[in-house]
Amino acid sequence: MxxxxxxxxxxxxxxxxxxxxxxxxxxxxxxxxxxxxxxxxxxxxxxxxxxxxxxxxxxxxxxxRGDLGISFRTRKPVTHDLLDRLPATLELAVGALVVGGVGGVALGAYAASKKDKMADHLSRGFSLLGSSLPVFWIGLVFLFVLYARLGWFPGPGRLPPRTKPPGHVTGFYTIDSLLDGNFTLFRQCLWRLVLPCFVLGWAYMGQLSRLVRAAMLDEINSDYVRTARAKGLAERLVMRRHVLRNAWLPTLTILGFSFAQLLTASVLTETIFQWNGIGSYAVQSANTLDFPGINGVSLFAGLAFLLANLATDVLYAVADPKIRLA
Amino acid sequence: MSDLTTPPLLEIRDLHVRFAVRNGQVHAVRGLDLTVHRGEVAAVVGESGSGKSASMLATLGLLDINASASGSVRFDGTELLGAPPPVLRSIRGGRIGMIFQDPMTSLNPVLDIRRQIAEAVITHRQVSPRQAESKAVELLEMVSFPDAVRRARSYPHELSGGMRQRVMIAMALANDPDILIADEPTTALDVTVQAQILDLLRSLRQSRELAIVLITHDLGVVAGLADTVNVMYAGRIAESGPVVDIFHRPQHPYTIGLLASLPRLDRPDRELTPIGGVPPRLYEEPEGCSFAPRCRYAVEACHEVEPPLERVEASMVACSVLPMRSRTAEGSL
Incomplete structure (x- = not known):
């Protein structure tokens, strides 16, 4: 490593x-x-x-020595800059992972159980849209329609305009506002996460749901699924307890990988939603030829992928009894 | 032997199973009749594709989505074909247990065996998870699973084929069913393990008055366990009757062919005679008797009219040539 x-x-x-x-x-x-x-x-x-x-x-x-140098642009140590911006990016990535992960598995499982029916086609279309529409385009369209036109969602930025950030403890505005006991601010921060997380998570949801659907359809004709039905299990339980549990294994491999992708590929989303995270830091560093900044972001991305792979291996060992005991 | 005066436990009449395939359909089961009495072991014998498994899966409503079944399957007075899913579910694993050919793939690889057996218990009874788990261990002991208490938390990949088939049997018998449908229960196992599993089935049958529908292509298995034999060919019964009659006085040319191709320990000098040709594909309805193209006794009429199933002595036979001959020229075979 x-x-x-x-x-x-x-x-x-x-x-x-x-x-x-x-x-x-x-x-x-x-x-x-x-x-x-x-x-x-x-x-x-x-x-x-x-x-x-x-x-x-x-x-x-x-x-x-853990020193990434001083940024040419911010004139502060790069490690400081990165740590400062990490919570914003993590908030976004975790949110997107929840949207994409939960949505993707649910959608994939649903599509698989309704194979070749209308619901299957619709959810596959939705997934395909998510994974093929470019993020910068969806982001702008969403902002234009849902924020500027309809006003259903708040605009870009982590905080409402002219709002003081919560006291700095963890750097996560959601957690810090809760620690402050400021529930209004917590709700606002959470609400502001919805659009960017969805935009970032949708692509991921599309990818994941197609994978889950394919993996489940692979498993659905297995002998052990027939055994489960022969036990008299309700179809819903057959799906959840037997099919999905086995379809998890191939899904898990891309889950960790995707989280690293979400952490590092948030460049466009962060730029559009004026999210002061590592993605926008990368863009700014590249624009100003800030060598220490660029190297710092690269190292962060590399680390993210390595750790995600490690986490995947650990999760895999937990989920697959054959590996656990091997 | 079964009591013939009581109504049958399972009665299949004129069962048809059709599979939709790319270029039309395959008529895999073409009017099957099968009767199983309480405590009886009925063997269904035939080569691959003869419709044995399809008819049993149809009985439990477990056919794949591209298959359709018609006819009648009555289980203890309840019509199962077209029954609403909750009714079928309560019978599956409740009053009818089923085990499958390949115990390697028939168990869920990511759940331990105790959990898989307990699941069968919980599905049909109001018990706590803990009770279900201890019942699972009891069931493992019942099927002579060695060291059941300690090894109940094993995963399928840690067990041998024979052990897995014991787990399958424990699972199928979890709720004291009236019938066990065993679809080629020993085919995937070593010969010595086969014998152990058959012994187990035999003793379970005696201790629990269990009726067994034994699907197999292995006549050796049939001889050791069955009371009645139903020989299937191309989706229909060719011949059915008590095991003794089928083995000693087979009436249908196909049954005779099957027995002639079986090696016998008591007659090592005997030549084995294979049946020439292959079974029909059933993409289209065979004209006349479906066995006629391979039959050495076939006459012209055989290729035109499909013979009905008729009583000959203790058996039912679907052949218009041989039973006649044996009736006129006693014991010429």
């Missing part, structure tokens, strides 16, 4: 340094670029002097 992470940061480092543009322009400003003294001083200060190999060596040495 450490080698994987090393590979990830190395590739991220190389790609960011290979861009034929000088981040100094965004640090000192285009006008100052003509002044050699200022440029040299800035180069010195931000560690951009020396060969690429030297820079890489310094970068690695700092990384081992």
């Amino acid at each position: 450490p080698f994987l992470l090393l590979g990830i940061v190395t590739i991220a480092f190389c790609i960011s340094r290979l861009i034929p543009a000088d981040p100094l322009a965004s640090i000192v400003g285009v006008r100052q670029m003509a002044n050699p003294t200022i440029v040299a001083a800035a180069r010195q200060k931000w560690g951009l002097n020396g060969s690429i190999l030297e820079q890489y060596w310094v970068f690695l040495k700092n990384l081992v």
Whole structure:
């Protein structure tokens, strides 16, 4: 696992340094670029002097100590920036996982039990829409129709305009507002999560429900399902206790993977919903050639995937008795 | 032997099962009649595709969605074909238990066996989960599952084929059914294990007055367990009768062929004679007797008229040639 992470940061480092543009322009400003003294001083200060190999060596040495460097843009340590924004992204990703996970499994199971009937076609159409419509388009359409036109949902942002964030304990506005005892704010924060979570979760729901449906249809003709029916079990229980439980196994493999995807692919959603999370941080860092920021986000993404894979393996061992005892 | 004066427990009359397939339909069961009395072991014998399993699945309403059944299946006075789902569910696993051919795939791989047996108990009785679980262990002991208390929480993949089939039997007998439908219960097992399972069925049958419908293609299994034999060919009964008569005085050419292709320990010098040809596909209705194309006794009429099932001595036989001959030339076979 450490080698994987090393590979990830190395590739991220190389790609960011290979861009034929000088981040100094965004640090000192285009006008100052003509002044050699200022440029040299800035180069010195931000560690951009020396060969690429030297820079890489310094970068690695700092990384081992848990130091991702100072962001060129925010002038704060990148670790601080990331931790600051992590709760926003986690809130969004967990919300989307709930929408996508619960919705996807329920929809897939429902479609499988109504195979080739109208309800099956409808839910498959709904899934297909979710996984094929681009997120930025759905996001904008939803904001336009449901917020601007109909006013059913609040607009973008984690908080209502001109509202003070709750006291900072965990960074999750939902949890912090509860800790403050401010239930109105809690409701508002939760309500504001609905649209972005749905937009982000829908694609995932579509993917998952098709997988669950296929996995259930695979299992539905199994001998043990016939056994369950021969016991006199109601069809609903046959589905839930026998078919779904086995269809879980292939589903689980993509569940963890998808969570990592949700954590890292929220770039568009965060941008559209003005969500101050890691996704929008990535966009801003890339725009300003903020090398430490870019490397930090890459490392975060790599870590997210590795941890998600680990979690999947653990969950799999819990769900599949053959692995548990092997 | 069964008491013939009481009404039968299971009475199947003129059962038809059709499977919808890509280019039309397969008429897999073409007018099956079968009677099972309380405590009787009725064997249904035939080769693959003869409609044995399909007719039993139809009995319990377990056919796949592309199949349809018509005719009549009466169980203890209740018509099962077309019965509402709750009625069928209370009979399935309640008064009729069923076990299947392949115990490897017939158990749910992600649930432990105690839970799977307890589920059968809970479905039909008002008991607490704990009671159901202890009943499950009792059932395992009843089917001679070794070390039942300790191994009740095993998962199917930890058990051998024979053990799994015992679990299936325990599950099927969880609610003291009147009938056990055993669909090829020993086919997937080693020969020694086969014998153990048959012994188990035999002793359960005696201790519980259990009627068994034994579906098999193995005449050896039939000889050891059955009271009556129903030989199926191409979706119909070719011949049925008491086991002794079927084995010693078979009347139908197909039965005779089956017995001739069976190795016998007491006559090792005897040549085995296979039945030539293959069974009809049943995509279209066979004209005349469905066995005629493979039958060495067939006459011209056999290819035109399908013979009805008629009583010959103690058996019922659907052949218009051989029974006649045996009646005129006594014991020529």
